[in-house]
C-alpha cells in the first residue's frame with residue numbers, strides 16, 4: 265500500500281535576475297510522469313550549455329527556460345492526462361487498465377501505450393541550445 269499526496273510544481277518563471285531554479289524546485293512532474301530525476305539532470309545539462317554559450321547570465325537563464333519549458337509542459341500534461349490510468353477510480357477503469365497493459369506487450373501497440381504513459385520521446389540533449397542555436401559573436 266502506498267499512500268501519499270501527489271503534486272506538480274508549475275512556476276510562472278524559473279529565474280529572476282541571476283537566481284535560477286532547476287529540477288523539482290522548478291518543474292516537479294510528479295510520480296505520475298515518473299521522469300523527474302531524468303528531467304532534473306537534463307535541465308542541469310541544458311542550463312550548463314546556455315551558461316557556456318550566452319553573452320550574459322540573464323540571457324543564458326532565459327534561453328534555458330525557452331529550450332526546456334515546452335518539454336516540461338508536455339510531460340506535466342501527459343502526467344495529468346494519465347491520472348485515471350495510474351489511479352483507477354472504479355472497477356471498470358481497473359479492468360480497462362489491466363487489458364491495456366496486457367495489449368502493451370503486442371508490438372506496435374506497445375508504442376501507443378508508451379506514448380500515452382510517458383509522452384513523446386525527445387532528443388533535447390542533442391540540441392540543448394534549442395532548435396535554432398544563437399550565432400556566436
Ligand SMILES: Cc1cc2nc3c(=O)[nH]c(=O)nc-3n(C[C@H](O)[C@H](O)[C@H](O)COP(=O)(O)OP(=O)(O)OC[C@H]3O[C@@H](n4cnc5c(N)ncnc54)[C@H](O)[C@@H]3O)c2cc1C
Pocket residue numbers: 286287288289292294295298299300301302303304
Ligand atoms: C514516489 C516517487 C517515485 C519517483 N519515481 C521516479 C522515477 O521512476 N524516475 C525518475 O526519474 N524520477 C522519479 N521520481 C522523481 C525524482 O525522485 C525527483 O524528480 C528528483 O529526485 C528531483 O531531484 P532534485 O535534485 O530536483 O530534488 P531533490 O531530489 O528533492 O533534492 C533536493 C535536495 O535539497 C535538499 N534541501 C531542501 N531544502 C534545503 C535547504 N534549505 N538547504 C539545503 N538543502 C535543502 C533536500 O534535502 C534534497 O536532498 C519519483 C519521485 C517520487 C516521490
